[in-house]
Amino acid sequence: MTAVQVTELAKEYAGGIRALEGVTFEVPKGELTSIIGPSGCGKTTTLKIIAGLADATSGTVEVNGVPVTAPGPDRAFVFQDFALMPWATVLRNAAFGLELRGVSRREREEAARAYVDKVGLAGFEDAYPHQLSGGMRQRVGLARALAVDADILLMDEPFASVDEQIRRKFQEDLLQLLSDERKTVIFVTHSIEEAVYVSDQIVILTRGPARVSNVIRPGVDRSGGSDGIRRSQAYLDWVEQIWHELQGYLER
Amino acid sequence: MELRGHRVPMAFSLLVWFAIWEVVGRLELVSLLPPFTEVLAAFPEVVTSSTFADAAWITLQAFLIGMALSFVVGIAVGIAMGASRAIGSLMGMWVNIFESSPLTAVVPALMALLGFGLPTMIVTVFLFSVWVIALDTQVGVERVNPSLVEMGRSFGASKRVLYAQIVLRAALPELLAGIRLGLIRGLKGVVIGQLLIAVIGVGYLFELYSRNFLMPEFWALLIILFAFAFLASEAVAHFERKVSFYASSR
Numbered sequence: 001m002t003a004v005q006v007t008e009l010a011k012e013y014a015g016g017i018r019a020l021e022g023v024t025f026e027v028p029k030g031e032l033t034s035i036i037g038p039s040g041c042g043k044t045t046t047l048k049i050i051a052g053l054a055d056a057t058s059g060t061v062e063v064n065g066v067p068v069t070a071p072g073p074d075r076a077f078v079f080q081d082f083a084l085m086p087w088a089t090v091l092r093n094a095a096f097g098l099e100l101r102g103v104s105r106r107e108r109e110e111a112a113r114a115y116v117d118k119v120g121l122a123g124f125e126d127a128y129p130h131q132l133s134g135g136m137r138q139r140v141g142l143a144r145a146l147a148v149d150a151d152i153l154l155m156d157e158p159f160a161s162v163d164e165q166i167r168r169k170f171q172e173d174l175l176q177l178l179s180d181e182r183k184t185v186i187f188v189t190h191s192i193e194e195a196v197y198v199s200d201q202i203v204i205l206t207r208g209p210a211r212v213s214n215v216i217r218p219g220v221d222r223s224g225g226s227d228g229i230r231r232s233q234a235y236l237d238w239v240e241q242i243w244h245e246l247q248g249y250l251e252r
Numbered sequence: 253m254e255l256r257g258h259r260v261p262m263a264f265s266l267l268v269w270f271a272i273w274e275v276v277g278r279l280e281l282v283s284l285l286p287p288f289t290e291v292l293a294a295f296p297e298v299v300t301s302s303t304f305a306d307a308a309w310i311t312l313q314a315f316l317i318g319m320a321l322s323f324v325v326g327i328a329v330g331i332a333m334g335a336s337r338a339i340g341s342l343m344g345m346w347v348n349i350f351e352s353s354p355l356t357a358v359v360p361a362l363m364a365l366l367g368f369g370l371p372t373m374i375v376t377v378f379l380f381s382v383w384v385i386a387l388d389t390q391v392g393v394e395r396v397n398p399s400l401v402e403m404g405r406s407f408g409a410s411k412r413v414l415y416a417q418i419v420l421r422a423a424l425p426e427l428l429a430g431i432r433l434g435l436i437r438g439l440k441g442v443v444i445g446q447l448l449i450a451v452i453g454v455g456y457l458f459e460l461y462s463r464n465f466l467m468p469e470f471w472a473l474l475i476i477l478f479a480f481a482f483l484a485s486e487a488v489a490h491f492e493r494k495v496s497f498y499a500s501s502r
Contacts, residue, residue, distance in 0.1 A: 053402050071406045083403035086498030087421060097407040100417075130497060148407065 001029040003152060003184040004050060009059035010209075011045055018209035019045050023059070025203045025212050032178065032185040034195040036242065037205030037213075038249055043188045044080075044156055046210070050186060051077050051154050063152065073101065076145035078155040082137040084129040090116060091125040093140050097148040108147070115143035118177060135166035142174070146181065153178075153185045159194065171198055172226050192246070196220065196238045197229060204242065206249045214245060286467045291475070294468035298476075303457060311453045314370055315442045318377025322434055326382045327427065330389020331415065334423075340390065351383035355441075359448045369452065373445045380441030381434035388430025392423030424495045432488040439481045 004027040011020040019042040027033045035043045048054040050061050052071040061068040063075065071077075076097065084093045092099075095112035103111075116125055119139040129137055138158055145153055158174075159167040175198060178185060189195050195202050196218050206213045218238040220229055229235050270288050277287030298304055329347070333340040359376055366372040396419050404414045420427070446455025454473065461470040 048402075051406055053406060071408055073408065075406070077403070077406040079399045079403060081397070081399050083397070083399040085400065085418070085421070087424075087495070096403075100404065100407040100409045100413065 002026045003029040003064060004186065005060075005062040005065075006046070006050065007060045007062070009046065009049060009061065010057045011042065011049065011054075012057045020056075020059075021209035021211055023205070023210060023212055025215055027184060027186055028201065029184050030182055031200035032187055032198055033201040033203060034187045034189055034199040035203045035205060036189055036192065036195045036246075037210065038207045038246060039190055041205050041207040042210035043190075043205055046205070047154050047156050047186060047188050051075055053077070073148065074150055075152045075154055076148050076150035078138070078141050078145045078153065078158045080157040080160050082129070082134075082141045082161070084137055084140055086129050089126050089128060090121060090132070090140050093129065094143040094147055097144050101148065111147045111149075112143065115147045116140070118146070119143045120173060133163075133166070135162045135170055138162055138170070142177075146177075146183075151184055153183045155185060155187045157188050157190065160190070167194075168226070174198065175222075192239050192242045193230075196235055196242065197226075202242070204245060213249070216242070284467060286471065290468040291471040294466075294472040298469050298472045303460070304473075307452075307454045307457045310370065310373075311442055311446065314373035314445075314453070315377055315438060317370075318374045318442065319381060319435065319438045321374070321378045322382040322385055322438060323431065325378075326385030326430070326434065327389050329382075330386040330427075330430070331393055331419070333386065333390040334393025335419075344390075347383050347386050350379070351387060355379050356444050356448070359445050362445075363449060368449050372449065373442055373453065376445035377438045377441040380444075381438035384437060385430040385434040388426045388433070389423065392426030392430075393419055395426065396422040422498075425492065425498070428488055428492045428495065432485050432492065435484050435488060436481060439477075439484065443477065 006023060006025050006027075009020050009023040010018070012018050023042075023046060025033075035046060037043050045054060049056045050063075050068065052068050052075070063072070085096065088096070091109060091112055094116050095103075095108040098108035098111060113125060116122065119142050121136060121139050121143070124132065124136065129140065132140070138161070142158070145155075159170055162170060171194065187195075187198060197220075199218060202216050202218065203212055204214045204216070205211070216238070218234065220232060220235045220238065222229055224232065273285070274288040276282075277285050277290070329343065333343055333347070355376075358379065359372070362372045362375055366375060400418055400422055401414065404418045409417070443454060446453040447458060449455055450459045454477065457473055458470065461467075461473065
């Protein structure tokens with residue numbers, strides 16, 4: 001089953017700068033697909049077009065067979081810089097997606113409280129974003145996206161502004177959470193290790209203008225836990241292979 | 253305030269200056285400056301007189317109506333200028349010109365146009381205060397983190413909700429700074445307007461007191477105006493401090 005179908009996507013900015021050209025890939029339902037590529041290659045642009053936050057110059061995005069023209073309740077976005085409202089508490093931030101959809105206060109706070117708890121922030125419901133670390137703030141962003149119960153989670157470099165040690169813990173928590181939630185996830189990252197670690201499928205983009213260079217399915221055996229995965233030969237081989245593939249584009 | 257390691261309340265500074273005022277007043281160096289105690293004694297007389305009540309009422313009316321207009325127009329224009337680059341460049345130059353122009357010169361023209369009453373004062377307050385509110389609102393709206401707006405859109409916020417719940421809220425630190433500056437300028441506007449008109453409001457009172465050489469009353473009225481301006485701006489500053497924590501973390 002295909003959750004998202006991206007077909008011949010092209011994006012041209014004013015002044016004739018082409019960001020994307022003929023980007024085509026599909027995202028299977030219930031899986032985590034990463035988009036990886038050199039920085040500035042159009043990964044985020046692709047994700048924002050899928051979200052309905054940006055327009056494509058040509059090409060289409062279909063979510064469950066329906067063409068995307070605007071944001072919709074079937075997709076929820078997690079922002080690189082968290083996009084939390086500094087004047088609102090953790091609970092209100094986490095409930096804000098539901099608030100915008102007109103859910104009653106009692107109902108949305110109940111849902112938000114459950115997800116704040118699930119992302120590991122129980123006890124911080126009444127804290128304000130500036131009182132939290134970067135990692136904790138992104139957990140609020142994740143709780144907000146999960147609380148609206150969209151089928152598809154769009155994550156734009158969610159761990160880019162988070163410390164390395166915290167990132168690893170967060171990646172594990174994310175995988176754990178996603179295995180419970182059965183969501184389709186599109187995950188933009190510039191970290192090869194992160195992509196191989198979290199993904200079922202990896203879409204590799206090239207630069208200027210972006211095209212799909214390769215789509216791979218690492219299929220790393222996850223039964224050995226996080227340390228097992230990071231030491232497994234398959235994991236290391238995939239990291240190496242993607243690095244070689246990207247290196248070719250970096251040198252140009 | 254600290255003095256040689258001892259904490260001294262702010263009121264102490266006022267007391268020192270009042271003491272100096274008293275001494276200079278008693279020396280009778282300048283006839284314009286009566287001793288501070290005489291000014292204090294004039295307070296009850298000024299405040300209870302019916303001319304003061306009339307003047308205060310009309311001044312307050314002009315100030316409040318003018319400021320209300322300024323808020324509505326200034327914030328609306330500021331949002332439009334901040335939200336649209338085209339409107340921003342179309343109106344920016346004019347707003348900046350008016351913001352820095354000596355508008356006092358326009359008041360006589362307003363008198364000729366609108367007469368010697370309330371309308372002239374309201375328009376004066378409006379003209380003095382609206383520009384800085386518009387400019388600060390524009391800056392606030394321009395500084396709103398774009399991903400907060402995208403966040404709102406991604407969860408399906410309508411344009412109206414987006415502005416009411418996210419943009420205006422995020423722009424609040426600059427908006428309040430604009431309102432505080434606008435209040436101070438509006439107050440200057442109402443006093444300058446009345447001084448030029450000279451037949452109504454506190455402007456008339458100042459005219460009356462200085463023409464009849466009632467210096468204690470003159471100073472008492474001035475202190476009342478200063479106190480009002482200070483309290484109004486401090487009230488807004490209080491809210492400003494409450495939201496300043498997120499000016500840096502948007």
